[in-house]
Structures are given as structure tokens and as C-alpha cells.
Amino acid sequence: MSTVGAEKGVTTGRARRCGWFYAALLRRSAHINGLSGLCITKLDVLDGLPELKICTGYELDGAQLDVLPLGADDIARCRPIYETLPGWSESTAGITNGEALPVNARQYLSRIEQASGVPIHMISTGPERVHTIVLRHPFQTA
Numbered sequence: 118m119s120t121v122g123a124e125k126g127v128t129t130g131r132a133r134r135c136g137w138f139y140a141a142l143l144r145r146s147a148h149i150n151g152l153s154g155l156c157i158t159k160l161d162v163l164d165g166l167p168e169l170k171i172c173t174g175y176e177l178d179g180a181q182l183d184v185l186p187l188g189a190d191d192i193a194r195c196r197p198i199y200e201t202l203p204g205w206s207e208s209t210a211g212i213t214n215g216e217a218l219p220v221n222a223r224q225y226l227s228r229i230e231q232a233s234g235v236p237i238h239m240i241s242t243g244p245e246r247v248h249t250i251v252l253r254h255p256f257q258t259a
Contacts, residue, residue: 137170137199140232145185147235154238154255157226160218161211161242166204169225173232174198202228212242215250 146152163169174183175195186192205219212218218226218240230236240250 137172138229139172139197140229141172141174141183141197142185143233143235144183147233148184152235154253155229155233155235156239156241156255157229157237158241160222160226160240161209161248163204163222163225164208164210165206168204169202170199171202171225171228171232172197173200200228200232209242211245211248213247213250215240215252218242218250 143152143155174181175185175197176182177186177191177195181198182195186195202225203221205221207219207222209218209222215223226237226240236253238251238253238255240252242248242250
């Protein structure tokens with residue numbers, strides 16, 4: 118994913134670490150920061166992956182948690198719990214209409230909303246500004 122998404126440090130040029138979506142971590146962040154919506158970027162980088170994973174919780178000392186604990190010591194002992202979803206082979210590059218996304222991409226995005234508790238407002242499907250799907254305008258109240 119880091120190669121396809123051109124994930125390199127601007128200053129160092131070092132490859133960035135890429136991983137699965139951590140909805141359980143986002144749930145904690147949303148609570149602390151009062152998030153009202155998400156912008157999912159680089160959806161097109163996931164095209165062609167046979168499966169995708171979402172971290173929906175953590176195991177800590179045999180107990181299952183649905184949010185990341187607060188203490189650093191507890192966090193260090195956590196093991197992520199992943200949910201696996203099917204990927205898609207169709208291209209999402211440049212799509213500007215949410216209904217035109219592949220079914221599995223729409224299901225993946227829906228699961229992100231459900232698992233994180235935060236609605237998706239925007240999705241980018243490529244590097245250009247026009248490669249954006251606006252589901253809810255981020256500066257207008259519902």
C-alpha cells in the first residue's frame with residue numbers, strides 16, 4: 118500500500134508505515150476530540166486488495182475492549198481484534214459519485230462508520246481535488 122499510495126516522508130523520503138483501519142482507536146479519538154465527520158483519503162489505493170481489515174477492538178489480559186484504553190501500560194499489552202471484509206477488483210480512481218463505487222467499497226466505508234461511530238463526510242479517490250465524493254458538506258450543520 119505504501120508504494121501504490123506514494124507514502125513517503127516529505128523531508129526524509131523514508132517509506133511510511135501503512136496498516137489497517139483502526140476503528141477502535143478512532144472511537145477513542147472521536148470521544149476526546151468531538152469529531153463530527155471523517156474524510157477518507159486515498160480509497161483508490163485499496164483497489165485490487167483481496168481483503169481488508171478493520172480493527173474493531175482490543176484484547177487486554179483476556180478481556181475484550183471496544184475502545185483503546187487510556188493508560189500507556191495497558192495500550193502496550195493490547196492485541197488488536199480485526200474484522201476481515203472482502204476487497205474489490207474494480208477501480209475507484211477518479212470516481213466522484215458515491216453510488217458509482219464498487220459494492221464492496223461501499224460496504225467497507227459503511228462498516229468504518231458503524232465501527233467508529235463517526236459518519237463519513239468526504240471520500241477522495243485520487244490525487245486531484247476533483248477526485249472527491251462529498252457525502253455531507255463538512256461546514257454545514259445537519
